[in-house]
Amino acid sequence: MNSQSFTARIGGRDYTLSAQDDPERLKRIADYLDRKIAEAKMHTAMNGEIAAVVAGLSVTEELFTAKDEAQRLRDQLYEITRAKPAEGASRDS
Numbered sequence: 576m577n578s579q580s581f582t583a584r585i586g587g588r589d590y591t592l593s594a595q596d597d598p599e600r601l602k603r604i605a606d607y608l609d610r611k612i613a614e615a616k617m618h619t620a621m622n623g624e625i626a627a628v629v630a631g632l633s634v635t636e637e638l639f640t641a642k643d644e645a646q647r648l649r650d651q652l653y654e655i656t657r658a659k660p661a662e663g664a665s666r667d668s
């Protein structure tokens with residue numbers, strides 16, 4: 576695999592990042608984090624470090640919400656697939 580390096584601006588600073596698989600994905604991630612930091616700075620008069628922490632908490636909250644929803648959907652799918660054989664068995668009887 577070839578590693579591709581690029582410069583991303585996050586929170587007003589340039590970082591050299593490298594991606595092995597999909598550099599476009601990493602660019603989108605860096606851009607997303609940069610927007611979150613900018614949003615945090617817009618809503619309060621905080622310095623870059625505090626804005627980065629607030630942005631990190633915001634992104635982490637989004638991650639946990641998505642994980643909880645994914646688990647809820649897995650549980651729902653499990654219940655649906657578990658119920659199907661019982662429904663089919665009652666129709667055959």
